[in-house]
Amino acid sequence: MMEIFTDLEQGSSEWFACRAGIPTASKFATVMAKGEGKTRSEYMRKLAGEILTGEPSEQFSNIHTDRGNEMEDEARETYAFINDADIQRVGFIRNGNKGASPDSLVGADGGLEIKTALPHIQIDRLERDRLPPEHKAQVYGNIWLAEREWWDFVSYWPRLPVLTVRVYRDEEYIKTLSDEIDRFNDELAALVERVSRYGQPPLRMEDLPESARLLMAG
Numbered sequence: 344m345m346e347i348f349t350d351l352e353q354g355s356s357e358w359f360a361c362r363a364g365i366p367t368a369s370k371f372a373t374v375m376a377k378g379e380g381k382t383r384s385e386y387m388r389k390l391a392g393e394i395l396t397g398e399p400s401e402q403f404s405n406i407h408t409d410r411g412n413e414m415e416d417e418a419r420e421t422y423a424f425i426n427d428a429d430i431q432r433v434g435f436i437r438n439g440n441k442g443a444s445p446d447s448l449v450g451a452d453g454g455l456e457i458k459t460a461l462p463h464i465q466i467d468r469l470e471r472d473r474l475p476p477e478h479k480a481q482v483y484g485n486i487w488l489a490e491r492e493w494w495d496f497v498s499y500w501p502r503l504p505v506l507t508v509r510v511y512r513d514e515e516y517i518k519t520l521s522d523e524i525d526r527f528n529d530e531l532a533a534l535v536e537r538v539s540r541y542g543q544p545p546l547r548m549e550d551l552p553e554s555a556r557l558l559m560a561g
Contacts, residue, residue: 344438344439345438346436347435348433349433350434353434353435353444358434358435360399361434361442362444363390363398363399364390365390365437365440365441365442365528366386366441366442366531367441367444368444368481368485369443369481371481371520372477372479372481375480387527387530387531389401391531391534391535394531394535395535395538414500415457418459418505419446419447419455422495422497422505422507425505426507429449430447430449430455431447431449433445433447436488436489438490440528441484441488441524441528442488443485443488443489445489449495452491452493453492454485454486454493454494454495455497456496457499458475458497458498459499460498462500462503465506466503468498469503472506474510475496475498483513483516483517486510486517487517487521493509494509494510495509496509
């Protein structure tokens, strides 16, 4: 079931608490990484820590993130003006045991993902004129979790042209994404269970409920 939290300010303590313990679209590329890489396993351990301690693993703001937020606002206003778009700011979207923090929803069917890019990166993106592959999982994850038909990827730097790439639903890729997130969540639940039982004596057969004993007996 999808829940949209419109009153949460992204980066606030309430926002961190809302997304704690679940994979979010900004990290879907990490989850989708082939094999059992260090980055994927580290992300899983961070989420397990949030579940077990009730504390967010990340909570920060500095001059760089503040500057990024200012430019994101500039990009959003520019996008809305150029496209005469009806945009809605939201704090967080939760859909089951996964979530996303869209930069905006657009109308009834769309959404917006904004990335600020240093001039040399922006120029490269303008030359390529496509969705950067490193942001594919996040954009499609937003479409999937927000239950939308399309998403605009916007790359922005002041005094340079704005890159806007519209991405439409791709059910085949979304199915792949869904399967990988489910697998990740299954592994996360198993990790939390192992850690929560660390140092405890193993369960004896007679300690299990009858239904579990019958299941294990085949």
